[in-house]
Amino acid sequence: MMSWIVLALVLAGPAPLAAAPAVPVPSLRRLAQEPPPEQPTEEPKAEAEDGNGKEGTSPYLAVVGGEVHTVTDGVLPAATVLCKGDRILKVGAGVRVPEGARVIDATGMKVYPGLIAVRSSGIVSGRGESVRDEYDPFALNVDLGLAGGLTAVETGGAVAKLLRHSVEGALIGKPDWVTVSYSPSSPRARREWRARLEGARDFLRRQRSYEAAKAAGEEDISPPDPKSVNQQALRLLQRQATARFNADSAKDLLAVCELLEDFPMNAVIFGGREAWTLADRLGRTGARLVITPRAKRRPDPELSRPNGWSIENARILWEHGVEFAIVPGQAYITTGGIAGRDLLTLPMEVAFAIRGGLPEEAALRSITIDAARILGVEDRIGSIEPGKDADLIVCDGDLFDYRTFVQWAVVAGDIAYDKQMAPYFAHIRPRPEPSAGEVIDAVIEGIRDQQDEAAEDGGDGGSNRAGDGS
Amino acid sequence: MPAAAALLLLAAPLCPPQDEAPEPPAGRPLIFRVDRIETLAGEPIENGFLQVRDGVIEKIGDVLVVPEGAVVHDLRGDGSTILPPLVLARAGFLIHSTRGGGRNGRFRAIDSLWLEEGELHDLLAEGILIVAIDPPGDGIPGRTSVLATDVEGHRPEALVEDLHLRLRMEGGLRGAKDLMRKAIADAEKAIEKEKEARAAWEKARAEWEARQKAEAEQKKQQEQKQGQEQGSGGRSEPSARGRGSAQEPPPGQDGGRNGGKEEEQEPPKEFQPPKIDPNLVPVVEWLRRERVAWVSFDKPAAVLHWLDLLGDRDPAWSAILGGGSRFSRFAGNFMEVRDALAAAGVRVLLPAVLPNLPYTRIPTHPAAELDQAGVEIVLLPPRGDLEGVRSFRLALADLVREGLDRRIALEAVTLRPAAALGQEEIVRPLEVGAPANFIVFDGDVLDPTAEVQYVLHDGRVVFDRSLEEEEE
Incomplete structure (x- = not known):
């Protein structure tokens, strides 16, 4: 049998099998090369154009045949995500794959947007603007983050993309957060913040009446002096910045709710362990939360009201319209196990929210689009939509199943992680190798293709593929 | 003479290596016979020799004719090698x-x-x-x-x-x-600054030269005019007057202009770049x-x-x-x-x-x-x-x-x-005519137990292990 395979391989010569210098694991399947039922508006060409592909590499990357969880547009079975350069070009079942495109065969797999951690440390070095100059795409934790499905993380006030082969474009945003220390345990800090916000509100009122008077033709009036106002408070009230609170207990959360009711502003609350006890009130304030479903808070039996942590926290918040992102208890990566409580296994933390009744759709949102919204980068990442950044992951099972591994992570249109090529998990349930029959079929098909191309006096053909098999 | 050479050729392998005189007197060739010469110019030469005279490689190959007065080091037998340094x-x-x-x-x-x-x-x-x-x-x-x-x-x-x-x-x-x-x-700023300074100097220089030219032209024209006046007027006195009139007013004018020029100052003939x-x-x-x-x-x-x-x-x-x-x-x-x-x-x-x-x-x-x-x-x-x-x-x-x-x-x-x-003239492939810079190992280069026996620089033996050992 083997000799036949060898013979077939010899006969095939430079068949598509050998035509994959960029990705050492060539696909053995024919993928979506049939005439398209739907023509792309833009006629794709085989040669490298712009985009971030290396010279001679097609700017197109197609993830073909997977169950695509777009997040914002439902689930598409056996669909193709076609990326061009660093953006998603098309998503759908009938998308034609341009000749020469790099192809990931996701048949039988699930495709999700890249996951987003709204808090991280130790994955990307640098804070804020300095991420641009300090980003290390070859850092171990970047690779491990990708292995865990992350494609973007918040780090020290910046949002960084986990690029693997370049440093350009690593910094994609800087959430404008103003940390507001507002806890009942610190009456002074509360008083100060209230005073600042009141001052800012007064200023805005005076500003409005000044403008109205000026519009009415009054002349001997002077504008209010902005110097006397706390600028952070002003930006918060004008919704130019977002207030960042840390509040876990119902008491703290209630205080935050009261503040937000008095001074409506954009807010994100980290913690929220007892948020389920006042979900309706939180929902009315429009505040977003960053929660950890497994974070515990011992209930106080002395209290008559509901209190303590609940596995149903996320579900209750969801039902009351509170938007939230989920982070694990440790916002960094350790190699101390594959199902730990850190960013190596972010979906595992989310799985506990699902266990508490959160719908899977909402669970996925909490680590994709809703997380992106909290970070202010929802126009670029968080869902699989044409025009958005080509950041996605291909999983060999349901994202929230403990057995599931990320098989590929694509960041900015570049295959940043391939489980079979990385040294971490390749040996655990390796990607199935093609059977001898499949090899022969592929070789024969390759020969036929070559003959067809020769008959047509065609071009170079040969896709660079990353597919199943090794 | 050929007979003597042939005799030497026959005798050479029998001669013991003459290590006691690593450097021959000027003009006498120095020959190394080794198992392999990594010339890095083409294929290595197996069982070859390298002949040095007056600081250059005189001969290199595998068929040796030992010239008269040559000092021969025969290191063959243990995989000895010659390599550029x-x-x-x-x-x-x-x-x-x-x-x-x-x-x-x-x-x-x-x-x-x-x-x-x-x-x-x-x-x-x-x-x-x-x-x-x-x-x-x-x-x-x-x-x-x-x-x-x-x-x-x-x-x-x-x-x-x-x-x-x-x-x-x-x-x-x-x-x-x-x-x-x-x-x-900062370096780009300095380059830009220098470029601007050069442009300004060139402009000033060109203007100054143009002015000089124009003045010379004017002077010439005036002289011509005076020459004409001279030609049309009397011969003796007017010419003296003419000369005087031609000479006198220009010094005044020139003086005025020169005064102006002194104020302007001549731009330097050579460009003085700003300090970096x-x-x-x-x-x-x-x-x-x-x-x-x-x-x-x-x-x-x-x-x-x-x-x-x-x-x-x-x-x-x-x-x-x-x-x-x-x-x-x-x-x-x-x-x-x-x-x-x-x-x-x-x-x-x-x-x-x-x-x-x-x-x-x-x-x-x-x-x-x-x-x-x-x-x-x-x-x-x-x-x-x-x-x-x-x-x-x-x-x-x-x-x-x-x-x-x-x-x-x-x-x-x-x-x-x-x-x-930038030292490619010193370390070159081993060819005839190249400076005699090479090293001689008593084994293969990649054999870590092999040692450097000789290092030659411009035909001089600058390292000789046998001498070192003797000293020790």
């Missing part, structure tokens, strides 16, 4: 002083040199004839210098005192990048492509940040992989930037090691991979100290055993580093 492209360990980071472009490595007794001789004993020294310090530490190892003294004369601009993209990426970015920006901070001068020269920069990187990300920093600029630079004095055991991920380095088309200097992928025991072969990607590699010892130099050939043998082409490996420690240091 080794070149050490980077040696920080010869510098014993320290300096901090920052922009220190004005320093030359040679100025920090104060050699311990016998330090260069130790290198010579390893077959290294040329060594480049690094200025101490981080950031932009200065310029490299090049030494021959057959010189003496604590502060010997250099072959080249001021060669490459040394840059270190090491440590914190942001700090290093900031330093380089500012240096490049001496720490910035080599950076300016580098950006003008008058100098090569040797940039070292301690991690692959630094290479990408460096390329990001360069942007569209295209000054000449070479990459040194591995920061500090040694390569990390886990620096295998340098291969992630293999294609970027190949695309940049730069020479890459790297230690002769097989580092693992980070946090794994998966070995990589950066030298072979870079070579396959079309990069010109120059190999450095596995460690940046004398011990590293001593294990250089063992490390080289490892690389060759694991797949690096032997010829490439040998060139990467001889001809290529020599060319990188």
Whole structure:
């Protein structure tokens, strides 16, 4: 049998099998090369154009045949995500794959947007603007983050993309957060913040009446002096910045709710362990939360009201319209196990929210689009939509199943992680190798293709593929 | 005479090696017979000889006719080899002083040199004839210098005192990048300033010259006019008056003009460029492509940040992989930037090691991979100290055993580093007419138990192990 395979391989010569210098694991399947039922508006060409592909590499990357969880547009079975350069070009079942495109065969797999951690440390070095100059795409934790499905993380006030082969474009945003220390345990800090916000509100009122008077033709009036106002408070009230609170207990959360009711502003609350006890009130304030479903808070039996942590926290918040992102208890990566409580296994933390009744759709949102919204980068990442950044992951099972591994992570249109090529998990349930029959079929098909191309006096053909098999 | 030569030819293999007289009197040939000559000019010569006379290679081949009066060293039998001398492209360990980071472009490595007794001789004993020294310090530490190892003294004369601009993209990426970015920006500003100054000077000069020309023209016309007047008027007196009138008013005019000119002042005949901070001068020269920069990187990300920093600029630079004095055991991920380095088309200097992928025991072969990607590699010892130099050939043998082409490996420690240091006239392929610079091993070059027996520089035996042993 083997000799036949060898013979077939010899006969095939430079068949598509050998035509994959960029990705050492060539696909053995024919993928979506049939005439398209739907023509792309833009006629794709085989040669490298712009985009971030290396010279001679097609700017197109197609993830073909997977169950695509777009997040914002439902689930598409056996669909193709076609990326061009660093953006998603098309998503759908009938998308034609341009000749020469790099192809990931996701048949039988699930495709999700890249996951987003709204808090991280130790994955990307640098804070804020300095991420641009300090980003290390070859850092171990970047690779491990990708292995865990992350494609973007918040780090020290910046949002960084986990690029693997370049440093350009690593910094994609800087959430404008103003940390507001507002806890009942610190009456002074509360008083100060209230005073600042009141001052800012007064200023805005005076500003409005000044403008109205000026519009009415009054002349001997002077504008209010902005110097006397706390600028952070002003930006918060004008919704130019977002207030960042840390509040876990119902008491703290209630205080935050009261503040937000008095001074409506954009807010994100980290913690929220007892948020389920006042979900309706939180929902009315429009505040977003960053929660950890497994974070515990011992209930106080002395209290008559509901209190303590609940596995149903996320579900209750969801039902009351509170938007939230989920982070694990440790916002960094350790190699101390594959199902730990850190960013190596972010979906595992989310799985506990699902266990508490959160719908899977909402669970996925909490680590994709809703997380992106909290970070202010929802126009670029968080869902699989044409025009958005080509950041996605291909999983060999349901994202929230403990057995599931990320098989590929694509960041900015570049295959940043391939489980079979990385040294971490390749040996655990390796990607199935093609059977001898499949090899022969592929070789024969390759020969036929070559003959067809020769008959047509065609071009170079040969896709660079990353597919199943090794 | 031919009979005598034939007799000598027959007799030569029977003669014992005449080690007692390594250097023959002037004009007499010196012959080495070895098992293999790695000429690096073509195929190696097996069972060959190399004849030196008056500092050059007179003959090289496998059929020897021993000329009269020749001194013959016959080392055949144990796999002895002749090779062009080794070149050490980077040696920080010869510098014993320290300096901090920052922009220190004005320093030359040679100025920090104060050699311990016998330090260069130790290198010579390893077959290294040329060594480049690094200025101490981080950031932009200065310029490299090049030494021959057959010189003496604590502060010997250099072959080249001021060669490459040394840059270190090491440590914190942001700090290093900031330093380089500012240096490049300042250098570009200095270049721009000079360009503007030159344009202003050229303009002033052109205007001044035009004025001079116009004045000369005017003067000429006046003279012509006067000449005409003279021609039409009387002969004796008017001519004297005419001369007087022609001479007198112009001095007044000239005087006035000259006075004006004195106020204006003649622009200098030669352009005087504005002064540049001496720490910035080599950076300016580098950006003008008058100098090569040797940039070292301690991690692959630094290479990408460096390329990001360069942007569209295209000054000449070479990459040194591995920061500090040694390569990390886990620096295998340098291969992630293999294609970027190949695309940049730069020479890459790297230690002769097989580092693992980070946090794994998966070995990589950066030298072979870079070579396959079309990069010109120059190999450095596995460690940046004398011990590293001593294990250089063992490390080289490892690389060759694991797949690096032997010829490439040998060139990467001889001809290529020599060319990188501008010393290609000293370390050349072994051919007739080339200067007699080579080393003789008593075994194969890649056999770590083989030792350097002789080192020749311009036909002089500058190292002779038998003499060393005698001394001991």
